[in-house]
Amino acid sequence: MRFRRTSLLAVVALAATVVMVSPPASADPEPQLPSPESEINVTGEPFTGTTPDGSVQGVIDAHSHMFMQDGIGGAAVCGKAWSDDGIAEALKDCPAHGIAGETALLENLTRTGSPLGFHDTTGWPSFADWPAYDSLTHQQMYYRWVERSWRAGQRLLVVQLTSNKALCAINPGTNQSCDEMTAVRRQSRDAYDMQAFIDEQHGGEGRGWYRIVTDADQAREVIEDGKLAVVLGMETSEPFGCSQKLRLPSCTRANIDAGLDELKSLGVSSMFLCHKFDNALCGVRYDKGTTGLLINAGQFLTTGTFWTPRACDPDQPHDNNPRLVERPAELDWLPQPPIYPSGTVCNPHGLSALGEYALRGLIERGMMVEVDHMSAKAAGRALDILEEENYPGAIASHSWMDERYLDRLYGLGGFSTIYGHDTEEFLAEYERTAPVRDRHDAGIGFGFDMNGFGGTPGPAKTRVTYPFRSFDGGSLVDRQVTGQRIWDYNTDGVAHYGMIPDYLEDLRLTGGQGVIDDLARGTESYLRTWEGAQSAAR
Structure with missing residues (x-):
């Protein structure tokens, strides 16, 4: 396989380009954490500053779902990203799963394809059966696991606010409204509440490592300060109630305008016009196999x-x-x-007249347009409009767009990622799409879709040796410990978000330093797309 590799000298030079700016010790009081709490198992200070040319460094996940505890009716993903009552309250199973997981419909269907199944429902502190790379209905984004990924070099996370009315309606244990926009509002509030929760641990407002940003300049400041920039996006099948009933739209232009204005007020900076179902805005790119049947x-x-x-x-x-x-x-x-x-x-259904109106509404507001999940016909028309408007703000965040469109997307100044596949599959897509990225000098990111029913990578085939250095060389990463469970990527894969640094090490060992260098440039590429969208907005 062909991967771009750098010499040892070039690797050392790359690590040296990050300007380390350490604030006085008194500026960063020791965080006041609840006890008990999950460990981080990363030592070393997070890197700060920029490269000599002013670029930021750091890995980006452009597509994950941190607050699915408040999506799909409140019982599709069990456990919370955090809790004021501590980790034992946050990381517990859903009551609707029964004593031994026998009534966990979505868990069983997504894990084995059968509605019948069992799992240990204990959670904290033993975690006998979850979180796991193949368990899709248990919280994988507890805030301390996300902190571990940040400390090992991640610098940008796009939190996709999401829900699905149809899954909500059939899932046992549903305890919240199935309205998708109600779920988006809940999850937006969750994000700001968690930011305040982390701030309190670190000495007050604005002092935590988790910073929600609403423009590219804010994101740059946060990343230069060595913290995690968090962007809010929206991925639903019925945005603003824009479903279709027997191909008749259920929304109007006024609904779209009001919905986009509300998203801006919530701090949302990007959105999908369609997700899993053909709606009043566009047709979708189909799912395959049993997932597609469902x-x-x-x-x-x-x-x-x-x-x-x-x-x-x-x-x-x-x-x-x-x-x-x-x-x-x-x-x-x-x-x-x-x-x-x-x-x-x-799919014969492309971008509808209402869809074109919504797309132009995103352009007017300087918001980024997610083209993944659009049918090929819809994506083609969306790119036509973006090219007519000379609008760079196009994102393909998790390998759900036909790759033939990549040249057009990058030509606009857009940004694309690779889904968080198993290492071999990730590297195969990385190599396959490298020529078009090279033509446009684009960095790469990943879209893990964590908590989103897409699945995460299984155990490594190339042995990861602990402890190892983070990709920037500044931190030492050991096995992650939560409660009585010691996680090892070689046997557990990406069981939760805290295992992303281990996944990166596997990518380095298998694919070479070149892929890591391109991932380290991903955050800068995303910010340039965002800056271009803001500048081009009318």
């Missing part, structure tokens, strides 16, 4: 229409094929979709 059934139950894929040219941008060759017997209760064509298919 989501297609959800679309039918929510909108009255199944997906309607059509055969199309395999040499042009196209969508995933949702055709399911064999339907699992355990899912016979789901609505039966039509039989779809084999081979290359496209």
